[in-house]
Amino acid sequence: MSFPTSPDAMSPAWLAEKLGQEPEALRSFTATPVGTGQMCDSFRLTLDWAEPVGGPASVVAKCPSHDEASRNIAKLTGTYVKEVSWYRELAAGSGVAAPHCYHADIADDDVDFVLILSDLAPARQGDQLAGTALSGLLPCIDAAAGLHALLWDDPRLGTLPWLSRDNGDLIRTLFPQFYLGFRERYAARLDPAVLDLGAGIVDRLDAYLAREPAARTIVHGDLRIDNILFAPDGGRCWLIDWQTLGRGSGAGDLAYLVGTSIADPAERAAADRPAFDCWIAALDRRGVSPDEAGLWTDYRIGALSGYFMAVFASMSVERTTRGDEMFAVMAERPARQALALESLDLL
Template sequence: MTDGRWFTEVLRYAGVLDDAVVTQIERQQIGTGQMGQNIAFSLTYDRPAPAAPATVVGKFPSPEPQSRAAAKTFRTYEREVGFYQEIAGTVDIRVPVCYLADIDLDTGDFVLLLEDLRPAVQGDQLTGCSLDEAMLAMDELAGLHAPRWGDPTLANIEWLGQYDDVEPNEVIRSVYQGLWPRFVAQYGSSLTSGALALGEAFGASMNDWRRSWTPPFCVAHGDYRLDNMMFGTEQGGYPLATVDWQIVGHGPGIMDAAYFIGNGLRVPDRRAHEMDLLKRYHDALSARGVEGYEWSQCLADYKRATLA
């Protein structure tokens, strides 16, 4: 796999390559590869192929047995492949063009062959983003949520993470409570007594908190943060494209919004513009046809979702 013949067949099947043949391939490892391998491929053709990509990005399973086992247990590879196969074309958030998405569920082997988004650059979780970039992220998020807002058929997609799934929710609660004492030991001195009490109580009541959410639900990214975003530059690229769909699910969309607003901006910017960003998201939902989701409800949901 991944030789010239393979790339030729894949790109022809994807409808972007006619008579040309891939004759040379150069490979470059990209990303940290915590849950899988990301490789950029530079392709040379035997003749001009104006519709075919000069470079593509491949995603493959991790070579580490533990990572592969975890991915199979939590179905992360399956979810990302499923997103590109079944969901991406039904929502309106910018994602890389997908030339191939395939998986062997028995072995966990998978391949995604995607558009190379460079010269766009990855967002930086540590330094934060500008207000303009955050506003763009809210617009894109509405493009993900609105098209299938309240769509009951999402509950029937077996591989799609469901918000009320008992087993993964119990795992999350257990992990939270296991990590909480170490978090307090390291950072507790920087927090108020009220914040510490809230964190302790939240861990104990997390399952009740999750059960308190009710539809309408939508397609939710699940990890909507800067490290999973590619921003365009002066050299080119889409204004914003979102990647890493390994924990995509069916649940309250406001969770994505709260997660991003809470950790995407520098603290002074968030404090100054938090409501502006939330209003941008709500207005974008309404502009895309979402009805019956009043601003007061959005704000109340946001306040609860900040615990996410």
């Protein structure tokens, strides 16, 4: 392997070259952990240039997780490959609201990787536990539509192996086991109706995984506000953490965003259709004329995806106190959404 996978292994000369500068231009840098992600480790690198140059004052380095369990599941699911490939092959020039990538590399083992990304500070990471209102999600809905419009029913969806990778057999094997562990862990935290929704997903798992959406496109797969950076005034946002990219329904991505983000059940229930209509309008502005009825069905089924991710991720990554509560919230809110939308009945 010819590249570093942690700040401790990076030299100022190596980093300067990746930022388009002469090796001797960077005297030193300091690294500070940032973010709350549990699948990768991220650091803000504050750069000390020898003299004023065209390089940035700081960047973000994204590296493999220090946790062995997280690295193992990343290898099984191609998580790191997806994010590196997104920045290498699609992000630049896409118009999608995402950080600029200075450098992306990954080893043949699909685990050792490094990303050097633009530092979007003073943009702030969304807080999954606190949640937000529909008004706070409006820039996110527009950004999501920008992603979904990129490859809407596009033949290229089948030509990118990292995007079209099928993890169905792995999910069929692991999800029922993970659900049992999830139910045990959260038995005292979650309402029985919320816990029972997982049993319904297990019973209908084949139908859930095999279902064809009304329109197929590129989807983020983990579109929640912890994976979104917001400008200080809240009027603009950037999507981050591209580790769960895949092919599917953009309406499912949207349902995941709404279901995981709005804390109050009544407010969330009232937000489903307005959020969907905003998304349809944003697609229309980008030249996409979708089947609204079919996509509304996709949205209703997509409400299950937040719960699904909470079960899968909580049993796959390093356990933390914040993570336990975050995954509980990730399951609870979309479960209420899915129950209200009668999502299981559509499978």
